[in-house]
Amino acid sequence: MIDIQQVSVTFAGAGSEVHAVKDVSLQIRKGEIFGIVGASGAGKSTLLRTINLLQRPTQGQIRIDGVDITGFAGEELRRIRLQMGMIFQQFNLIQTKTIYDNIAFAMRVAGAPKAEIQKRVSELLELVGLRGKADAYPAQLSGGQKQRVGIARALANHPKVLLCDEPTSALDLETTNAILELLKEINRRLGITIVLITHEMAVVKKICDRVAVMSGGVVVEMESVLEIFANPRHPFTRQLVHHSYDFGLPERLLQQAPGPIWKIVYCGDHAEHPVISDTAQNFQVDINILHGKIEYIGDQPLGVLLVTVRGAAADISRAIAHIRTKAHRVEVAYGKP
Structure with a gap:
């Protein structure tokens, strides 16, 4: 479904260039939960943002359902982004708006009618376990509840793909597990493809079907999660697995x-x-x-x-x-x- 072909991202630095992503190729299957794991600075968040062109590749191609979207702009880009919801590490909620309005925001931007918005927001509040919170404000919610709002907002326009940028790194262990279970349930019920960025092998182990390991902007290993833990081949992967077992x-x-x-x-x-x-x-x-x-x-x-x-x-x-x-x-x- 998502085909990343020889993608590189280079940023201009002070007197030098920073190669954040280097010649990465990945194929992400429809309906799977695909993890991208690595240490801070590995390039994983930059790579994730190339999928919806929040970050345009310096070179390479992004294909969605066989269509090369790399050069999309304007209305073409807006339409393709409607197919991709995004969840952020720090929730990115509008503090002055109610939970209802935070979820409805993306639908209003897309031009959805009021009745459809009301129905969809109600469905999503039920799905993410926030029934009765429509009139609350973000400041009144816990971190886990805020992330549930972020998930509901990302799902508002019925996307095919859910992009998750470190969605649990700001949460405690119990809340992390609850959010991961929710994402698994959404994947199971809706058949939505999930691409998840994390630096925690425990997150990969709990939720992902396959995983790509990134180090220094390069994918050093890609396998099923079971194979990565049972038989890590690259030294960096072996280090990650070793630390995860303690x-x-x-x-x-x-x-x-x-x-x-x-x-x-x-x-x-x-x-x-x-x-x-x-x-x-x-x-x-x-x-x-x-x-x-x-x-x-x-x-x-x-x-x-x-x-x-x-x-x-x-x-x-x-x-x-x-x-x-x-x-x-x-x-x-x-x-x-």
């Missing part, structure tokens, strides 16, 4: 370990099998689990364990070889094999 071990455990500390990654059905106990029983080794967890990404289990293995060298080798046949990946996390 598998740091106390120095005391590292010093006392009888040998290398192994990292075992399970994916799919293997995550639910008793591989560790089976290995310990059949290969005359003792396996000590130091850290680990199993979670579900898109209804698929993903397990990660940090373990030490005691026993004769030959038995340890056979045990690790057996685990490798059952696990998605086995590698040394600390120490030497």
Whole structure:
């Protein structure tokens, strides 16, 4: 549905140029939730804004449903933007207007009749869980409620695409989860394509189908979310995934370990099998689990364990070889094999 072809964005700086986005190509499928993740300054927000031409590419093309919109202006651009709602990090609500008027604003600009606006605003307030708040003002709402208004406003003109620029970074953890669940429900019920920018891997894990990892203006890796977490290939992606698990071990455990500390990654059905106990029983080794967890990404289990293995060298080798046949990946996390 969204085809980004060799897009670059360059800004003129003081005596030099800043290459915010460098030759990025992405294909975003209709109806999916697509994440773009990276650290601050990676170029992800700039890339997002090229989709609706709030930021025009220096080079490259943006295609929507097969149509090259890169050169659109005037009425053509206005029509294409009506198909794309946008949600902002800091809500961007009009403080002097009621919640009703904030949501209705985009419809009035589009020339919608009053009766249609009243009906649509009522539907959207119900959808985002703000029934009864039409006459309130933004200052009377919590951060999560303000973002719900922002979502309702973005949906007002029945867009095909929802562009989300760090929609949860200003919210606490509980509110973040509630907003992400709302976006998932909107995607499921309306079939709307969502493109979401974030610097948090936890957000990607919870909501996205696929993800592009950006660093230094470049997409360094793009895969399904499950594959990114199970088998990150680029060093920057591996760093993001490692930090998201928070598998740091106390120095005391590292010093006392009888040998290398192994990292075992399970994916799919293997995550639910008793591989560790089976290995310990059949290969005359003792396996000590130091850290680990199993979670579900898109209804698929993903397990990660940090373990030490005691026993004769030959038995340890056979045990690790057996685990490798059952696990998605086995590698040394600390120490030497």
